[in-house]
Amino acid sequence: MTQQSTEPVLTGVVNFRDVGGLPTEDGRRVRHGVLFRSGHLAHATAADQAFLGALGLHTVFDFRNSADQELDGHDVPLPGVRLVNIPLNDPAEGAAFWALVRDGSLAELRAELTGRQAPGLMIASYRQMVLGRTAEHGRVLRALAAGGVPALLHCAAGKDRAGLTVALVLLAVGVERSAIVADYLKSNAPHRRYRLRRPGDGVLPAELAEVEGLLAPLFDARAEYLEAAFEQIDARWGGVDHYLAAGLGLTDADRESLAELLLTAA
Numbered sequence: 414m415t416q417q418s419t420e421p422v423l424t425g426v427v428n429f430r431d432v433g434g435l436p437t438e439d440g441r442r443v444r445h446g447v448l449f450r451s452g453h454l455a456h457a458t459a460a461d462q463a464f465l466g467a468l469g470l471h472t473v474f475d476f477r478n479s480a481d482q483e484l485d486g487h488d489v490p491l492p493g494v495r496l497v498n499i500p501l502n503d504p505a506e507g508a509a510f511w512a513l514v515r516d517g518s519l520a521e522l523r524a525e526l527t528g529r530q531a532p533g534l535m536i537a538s539y540r541q542m543v544l545g546r547t548a549e550h551g552r553v554l555r556a557l558a559a560g561g562v563p564a565l566l567h568c569a570a571g572k573d574r575a576g577l578t579v580a581l582v583l584l585a586v587g588v589e590r591s592a593i594v595a596d597y598l599k600s601n602a603p604h605r606r607y608r609l610r611r612p613g614d615g616v617l618p619a620e621l622a623e624v625e626g627l628l629a630p631l632f633d634a635r636a637e638y639l640e641a642a643f644e645q646i647d648a649r650w651g652g653v654d655h656y657l658a659a660g661l662g663l664t665d666a667d668r669e670s671l672a673e674l675l676l677t678a679a
């Protein structure tokens with residue numbers, strides 16, 4: 414594990430970062446050291462575990478489903494830290510598609526992913542997470558408001574399920590949408606990206622390059638994906654406040670507690 418300024422680069426955990434410092438619309442900022450995001454912890458090295466253990470974490474939220482955990486492994490335990498698994502998609506959802514992504518031939522991938530199909534699939538998945546996972550998202554936000562911080566939120570790559578959930582937490586405490594999108598897009602940095610394992614990759618470099626190009630929309634963080642989620646919130650609930658109250662079941666007291674725990678004066 415090495416350090417770059419204040420942001421560590423963990424050896425076995427991708428896309429780790431502290432969400433602290435983001436500005437709110439009323440001039441405050443998210444505290445450092447209370448809200449973290451990353452990819453899964455299944456391959457965390459001893460050094461990674463020592464670093465994570467020193468953060469004083471109260472809770473680790475794992476948004477992967479059982480199929481994800483079977484593929485990559487379960488999170489390594491961190492002493493004294495509560496691990497909460499809240500799957501944000503079903504193992505059967507898209508199983509055939511992801512089997513194709515992992516094992517399909519180049520011709521099959523071309524047919525499935527050429528053009529706007531892959532970005533459209535990602536946009537649809539973000540909209541569906543907003544509409545279909547209100548109970549799960551409400552559970553996360555209420556747990557944080559009840560004192561479940563410092564917290565680390567993760568999925569497999571730390572981009573989609575974790576990225577959307579972190580965005581909802583930030584919306585709930587009034588972080589500027591532009592700042593939320595900017596943080597989300599940080600997942601595109603080369604050292605943060607999740608690498609899909611595909612049998613046989615590397616045999617023909619030209620074909621591998623084409624495969625990577627076809628799969629890029631699935632592994633990119635694109636503003637249009639997160640903005641589709643925001644648009645869905647506005648379309649279904651007429652805005653963030655009603656979404657948080659009617660959709661996620663957050664009370665005013667929950668939001669006040671969340672802001673007290675996560676925010677500090679600028």
